[in-house]
Amino acid sequence: LENYYLNPPKSEIKKAEKAENLLGLNKEDILLDLGCSMGAFSFFFSSKVKYIIGVDYEINSLLIASKYLEQRSEIKNTLFIQADALKLPFKDKVLSKISNIDFIEHIIPENQNSVVSEINRVLKQNGLVLTYTPSLIRLKLEYYINKLKYALKGRYYGWQKGRPYRDKPDFKNHQDTLLHSGLLNFYSLRKLFIKNKLRIKKILYDEINIPILSGWLNKIKLSLKIRGVFYAIFVANLMILFQKDVKDRCKR
16 A cells, blocks of 8 residues: 555656646645545645645545555645535535546546536636546557557457456447546547536647657647647547636647
8 A cells, every 4th residue: 555655657656747737736725636546646736735635436445545644644734535526515616726637537428517517616717627538539549550450460459358448448438448438539528628618728748659749749839620630649648727717718
């Protein structure tokens, strides 16, 4: 348990650092970590903010997070709550910043709009929401490209055997694994948030196969349509910062 928190994979550390920078976390912030699971990101953010609330529906994950919190007596600003994302236990417009990392893809499509509606309800005017989720289109491309590669070698392409994966992905129903029941692409994610008055403020181009392309995309201004195409083809995971009730278009 202790090793899980103290020695996380480098990829997870980088993800947390990028999320911190995009949200612009500071000691005045009260942050909601929605879908916190065992609290890994909550603990990372705890030293950056005034107060952090980790919310998840899975009680076993929260018990693990709470057990570790008891061991870290120096952490005084962190609280874990079991709650349903469809009905968050907060008043309207009380939070200025919300993170949901590796979360929305676990929500079935029928409930995703209600979840984002709840995010909008508890978020203050001009509040920020950071979303990080796998890209459905990229997963499709990877699957079919690998399947073709194996076929050319006369071999069968197994779909992630030995893990909680299906025999083959069910992309039609937004699923690649037994855990991912609501995968989204860039356009569907954008549409979902805009429908709930949350507009894109900034996109981070990371996890692109070609590093030089990643740096280039972060520096130049592109139309939203063109950015979406690059996201679909090159980006493995979507990291987007949304802002409540902002009329201007995203900056990048």
